[in-house]
Amino acid sequence: MIDSEGLREVIRSRRTSMFVDQTRDVPVSVVEELCELATWAPxxxxxxxxxxxxxTGEGRSRLGETMAADMAHAEFGDDAKRTKTAGKYLRTPATLVVGCEPHPNDMLHRENRDAVxxxxxxxxxGATSIGLASFWSTPALTRPPAVLDLCGFHRDDRIVGIIYLGWADGIAPVPERPQVEVAHIDG
Incomplete structure (x- = not known):
């Protein structure tokens, strides 16, 4: 049975959640540690x-306004969707944009996204293990030019996820999981 210092519990207890304490900041050093942990992915x-x-802080508003402007420039969504986008990054004290570098080789290009x-x-x-709630969101646009510039990313990079982070202040319900089926071939 797999169980290494509670790894099984961390994986099973991790919930997508934005039940967070809005008054408690997430220290930059904590997010930097989480990003370092991220780089140990295959x-x-x-x-x-x-x-x-x-x-963080007013930077979250700037991210929302910039994404909404990129959406307008790309003629993506209507005014209501753009207005919602402009304010949604204020949902948690910290919002992390995670991007992916492209690769000229098609297979490596796809593998890069998988690695991210x-x-x-x-x-x-890692966030769950220290008491942070997290939520992985897909952005409205994966290559919004002004947002990529704001993030300091390259113009050819693409956004894989926008991660909302905050100190947990509530419990998200445990979703049902389907029975796992494993094909076993022996010989």
Whole structure:
């Protein structure tokens, strides 16, 4: 049975949640540690494709306004969706944009995104282990030029996720899981 110092419990207790204490900041040093933990994700060809940009305080509003402007420029969504986007990064005290570097080789390009997704999982498990609630959101646009500039990312990078972080202040319900089926081939 797998159980290494509560790893099983951390994985099973991790919930997507924005039940957070809005008055309690998430220290930058904590997010930096979580990002370092993220970089231990599998990365087959050692391309190190992940990019991180942390938004706190008024920076979260700036992120929302910039994303809404990129959406308008791309003619994506209606005014109501853009207005919602402009304010949604204020939901938690810290908002982390996680990007991915592209690769000219199509297979490595896809593997880079997989590595970044695995990195996000590491980050979120680390967050759970220290009492942070987290929520992985898909952005309205994956290559919004002004947001990429704001994050300090390259123009060809793409955003894989926007991670909301805050100190847990409530319990998210445990979702049902389907029975796992494993095909076993022996011989």
């Amino acid at each position: 990365n087959h060809k050692k391309t190190w494709p992940w990019r991180f940009a942390l938004f 997704a695995a990195a996000i999982q590491n980050l979120m498990l």
